[in-house]
Amino acid sequence: MTTQTRSCSVYAAAVFSCALLAATLSSACDAVGQASAAPAAAAATSARPANPNELVLSYLATWNERDPARRHALVARTWSEAGTYIDAHRHGEGHDAIDAMIRTAQDRFPGYQLRLVSGIEAHHGYVRFSWAAGGAPGAPLYLAGTDIFTVAADGRLQSVIGFIDAAPAPVAP
């Protein structure tokens, strides 16, 4: 991946890292002041992603949101009503099914947070990026994947196809 295409994405990735940081800080403030959490969550989840980069950030935030109401709001912000997700192990169609699918994955991997580990490439309504999770104290397993988006006309997700780049080796019985 030492390529021109990837290099061009570096600047963009840096910009998005700042956005990620801002999102993280926003979450931290919400946690400190419970009284202000509801309005802040509403603001964070109401506006639809304006471009592929915001869509990827919204998508990763959805996988990382453990509060049920906020997670469902993020699912609705990120996927269109008929949106889909499929990878080798799980699939979902529509907001409720995708929300339940993510909750199940979160229950299996408590403490894991997905992070962006590549540039975000977009063309003709398709998006590619890679993510990783774990490899840290409290979340020791290293997980990684590459996801392909098809973006719906309203800027939300029509479909996500996920591929696994790294997964824990099977444990011998």
Add this chain to the structure above:
Amino acid sequence: MTVQETVDRYLQIWNQRDAAARRAGVNALFTETCKYTDPLAAVAGRDGIDGFIAAVQQQFAGVRFVLAGGVDSHHDVARFTWHARAEGRDEPVAIGFDVAVLDGGRIQQVVGFLDKAPA
């Protein structure tokens, strides 16, 4: 036909420079409503895909497309990386990452990304 065989045949079509044989390959491998999209092109239908492959072959004479690594598939989707190789060049002249959506053993859609764009 396994997914691996489908991808092998897909790359064979990119390397098939006999127009009639290439078109027969496209007809056999792609659905009628197929779509192909990469950063530089968006075409649809067997005519569109065959015409695009012909144009790429004309622009990159002597280049061969080979599978790099394995084919990773689940459900009806597959991903793989290809290298475009030119005579006398050690490094690939282009590297791509394709996702193929299959339908009944045929290719319904290809979405491609370039990891190394041709100079």
